[in-house]
Amino acid sequence: MSDTLxxxxxxxxxxxSNEGAALDIVDFNLWxxxxxxxxxxxxxIQKGQVTALIGPSGCGKSTLLRCLxxxxxxxxxxxxxxxxxxxGFDIYAKGVDVIALRKRMGMVFQKPNPFAMSIYDNITYxxxxxxxxxxxxxxxxxxxxxxQSALWNEVKDRLNDSALGxxxxxxxxxxxxxxxxxxPEVLLMDEPCSxxxxxxxxxxxxxxxxLKGTYSIxxxxxxxxxxxxxxxxxxxxxxxxxxxxxxxxxxxxNPQRPRTNxxxxxxxG
Amino acid sequence: xxTTNEQIPPASGAAGVAGVAARDxxxxxxxxxxSTDLSSLGEPALWGFGGALALGIIMIAVFLMVxxxxxATTFWPKPIDRVELTDGNVIAxxxxxxxxxxxxxxxxxxxxxxxxxxxxxxxxxTLYQTANFDLYGDDxxxxxxxxxxxxxxxxxxxxxxxxxxxxxxxxxxGMTIDGQEMAYDPAVFRREQAAARDRxxxxxxxxxxxxxxxxxxxxxxxxxxxxxxxxQGEEAAAADVAASQARIAELQAEFQEIQARVNxxxxxxxxxxxxxxxxxxRQITPEISQIVRFFPANNLGFFDKLGIYISRWWExxxxxxxxxxxxxxxxxxxxxxxxxxxxxVVFVAPFGVITALYLREYAKQGRVTSIVRISVNNLAxxxxxxxxxxxxxxxxxxxxxxxxxxxxxxxxPNPTFGKGGIxxxxxxxxLLTVPVVIVATEEALSAVPRSMREGSLACGASKWQTIRxxxxxxxxxxxxxxxxxxxxxxxxxxxxxxxxxxxxxxPALPIDGFAPFIHLDRSFxxxxxxxxxxxxxxxxxxxxxxxxxxxxxLLLALIIVMNATxxxxxxxxxxxxxxxxx
Numbered sequence: 001m002s003d004t005l006x007x008x009x010x011x012x013x014x015x016x017s018n019e020g021a022a023l024d025i026v027d028f029n030l031w032x033x034x035x036x037x038x039x040x041x042x043x044x045i046q047k048g049q050v051t052a053l054i055g056p057s058g059c060g061k062s063t064l065l066r067c068l069x070x071x072x073x074x075x076x077x078x079x080x081x082x083x084x085x086x087x088g089f090d091i092y093a094k095g096v097d098v099i100a101l102r103k104r105m106g107m108v109f110q111k112p113n114p115f116a117m118s119i120y121d122n123i124t125y126x127x128x129x130x131x132x133x134x135x136x137x138x139x140x141x142x143x144x145x146x147x148q149s150a151l152w153n154e155v156k157d158r159l160n161d162s163a164l165g166x167x168x169x170x171x172x173x174x175x176x177x178x179x180x181x182x183x184p185e186v187l188l189m190d191e192p193c194s195x196x197x198x199x200x201x202x203x204x205x206x207x208x209x210x211l212k213g214t215y216s217i218x219x220x221x222x223x224x225x226x227x228x229x230x231x232x233x234x235x236x237x238x239x240x241x242x243x244x245x246x247x248x249x250x251x252x253x254n255p256q257r258p259r260t261n262x263x264x265x266x267x268x269g
Numbered sequence: 270x271x272t273t274n275e276q277i278p279p280a281s282g283a284a285g286v287a288g289v290a291a292r293d294x295x296x297x298x299x300x301x302x303x304s305t306d307l308s309s310l311g312e313p314a315l316w317g318f319g320g321a322l323a324l325g326i327i328m329i330a331v332f333l334m335v336x337x338x339x340x341a342t343t344f345w346p347k348p349i350d351r352v353e354l355t356d357g358n359v360i361a362x363x364x365x366x367x368x369x370x371x372x373x374x375x376x377x378x379x380x381x382x383x384x385x386x387x388x389x390x391x392x393x394x395t396l397y398q399t400a401n402f403d404l405y406g407d408d409x410x411x412x413x414x415x416x417x418x419x420x421x422x423x424x425x426x427x428x429x430x431x432x433x434x435x436x437x438x439x440x441x442x443g444m445t446i447d448g449q450e451m452a453y454d455p456a457v458f459r460r461e462q463a464a465a466r467d468r469x470x471x472x473x474x475x476x477x478x479x480x481x482x483x484x485x486x487x488x489x490x491x492x493x494x495x496x497x498x499x500x501q502g503e504e505a506a507a508a509d510v511a512a513s514q515a516r517i518a519e520l521q522a523e524f525q526e527i528q529a530r531v532n533x534x535x536x537x538x539x540x541x542x543x544x545x546x547x548x549x550x551r552q553i554t555p556e557i558s559q560i561v562r563f564f565p566a567n568n569l570g571f572f573d574k575l576g577i578y579i580s581r582w583w584e585x586x587x588x589x590x591x592x593x594x595x596x597x598x599x600x601x602x603x604x605x606x607x608x609x610x611x612x613x614v615v616f617v618a619p620f621g622v623i624t625a626l627y628l629r630e631y632a633k634q635g636r637v638t639s640i641v642r643i644s645v646n647n648l649a650x651x652x653x654x655x656x657x658x659x660x661x662x663x664x665x666x667x668x669x670x671x672x673x674x675x676x677x678x679x680x681x682p683n684p685t686f687g688k689g690g691i692x693x694x695x696x697x698x699x700l701l702t703v704p705v706v707i708v709a710t711e712e713a714l715s716a717v718p719r720s721m722r723e724g725s726l727a728c729g730a731s732k733w734q735t736i737r738x739x740x741x742x743x744x745x746x747x748x749x750x751x752x753x754x755x756x757x758x759x760x761x762x763x764x765x766x767x768x769x770x771x772x773x774x775x776p777a778l779p780i781d782g783f784a785p786f787i788h789l790d791r792s793f794x795x796x797x798x799x800x801x802x803x804x805x806x807x808x809x810x811x812x813x814x815x816x817x818x819x820x821x822x823l824l825l826a827l828i829i830v831m832n833a834t835x836x837x838x839x840x841x842x843x844x845x846x847x848x849x850x851x
Contacts, residue, residue, distance in 0.1 A: 071726065099730075100729070102727055106727070109727075115725070125725070125728050129738070179728075182728065188727075
């Protein structure tokens, strides 16, 4: 890659959703201290679709994902420029209630991170921190979330057992159930299958397939095969820049940028 | 090195040869060898590490063995030797210990001197507990081997533990039962001794609980009167004072009644006495109730000895001390130690945890937090006596003095809280141990994985909810570890306590049956201080020595029990909050 420092403008060929955009990222820049990690990212996340973020390690895809629910607020010395809007309002505007925002954005992490509580308490956690105590609502939510995450049949008889006793794949599906329990609009997934075996991965992918439509899903993945299998649109990022964003089929079969082509064909990354 | 390499056969096959050739370019052939030397395996360092560990373990083991051996054997009954000396004197006592010494040769006869000189001027001597302090003015006597004419163990010698004056060793020459003098009869005496002890305990109970209680109530009435006068003025309080005075009169009548009963029992008790005769023939005639325990030391079977051993241990852990703490039990000290330690935990736990929580989770990490952290760590290095001085000056005098002025003005000039007491002692120790708790809590908090916090935050929990429901439960075992360390440190501390409330002999426990039941202003006894007091402050440190070991053993056991309890709780929590990823 001799032309590292020269970048063409982003190539767009997005498959639009009928319902419009769930998230609109506009001229987004981000610095960790003095080091710039994201450069002028512009992309619209389509409602009800799965959007995959791919790119080599350190390209900023996780950083971008974690900006969507302001998880990066935990990092010291962070500077942000640009806008991310949900339904027309800027989530980085002054006075935004971050806690309320995060309730609209469920998040699933790389490693399953259930809390050291019962399965039931894990799923009701988002509701309980919201002050919901009515048993009937909690019960209903647990069943609904577990059915959505295809875990209900496996755990319905041991809801009061510790969540830590589940297998890795079950734990990750539990985390998905927890993320959907608060009925968010968007699901953010940060490499949700990277710590799972192929069978558990297949289950999660099936699940993503079922959940899309109900939720707009943004997913960071290292596996190009996975991106190709489950996503509608794919964004390819490289060194903090969005190189190409569009219809997954086109990205993998007929990429518009040589760098995308090199990456998806496995020539680097 | 090169010669050994020559002997190593080359790898077989063409591929092997090619591989060796390729590597030769990087590693010179003569440097390669097929055995790794000891220093690169870290072998000598390993011996050093192992040796250091072994040394540490041996030191602790030896210490524990000494304490355990001496502590465990103290209460085992020992035989009484009747020793005839060459100068014609006769002594009777139990052997304590022996040493070699260098005798003055001037006073010795020729044969003995020759013997001692043949032994490089050294001889062996034995310390006998001759007891009978009231007759001899000393409890112990050294006897050199060359002074001994003859040693026997007569079966009619008894070992008496008395309520006062310590041990008596001698025969029973006769007894007076209900005013009738008669010859010694073991069965009758045994029965009468038990009855006399019951009488003694009854007197003790009447004096302590009943009369003590009445005194306490009278004092309370008196203070209430003064308070009424201070608050309302002399005239307004007149009615209250009169009523109170009537109550005091009632209490005093009750007091007289009980006192009369006590006197009656005392008078009866005087009709039961025993004639004890020491080895030289001198006699004393104490009341039978004075004899706590007696046994014919040279005429005991194994089970008799075991019974005495167990009864002595039971007395030790359940009774109050006697004879300037060198005999009897340490129950008030056990109680004081446990109560003070628990109270300390009650103070130190929330304070330390809250401090660490703010420092780790909320404070902006930077220069200021670093300075605070270093200062906290340094606090752990301040000599504990300095905390004692601080506790006395700040807690007892400043805070306690203010409390007295505000809430207990009627008792002044006698201080209520304005002196050392269990409250100030536990606060002082809480201050002393709070750095341990802060450091441990901070470490436990920082060990909670980031993914847990993020998971909670992503669910829309606030920072406080995340800490409350996810971080704290997960950090709890680590916090408990800090608590255990603090408890062990606090329970074993003595120096600061001497300034803020520990006493040699506390008149009452900090918890009793009178409202408000828990008296935090009271001074208390403590096992650590008890060791210091018995071993080094008593009239006769030789007599107290065995008690030092027994008390040390007990203190160690107590700390082990408290720590074990805390560890069990911690492990429960750990199991509950264990991460079970995969």
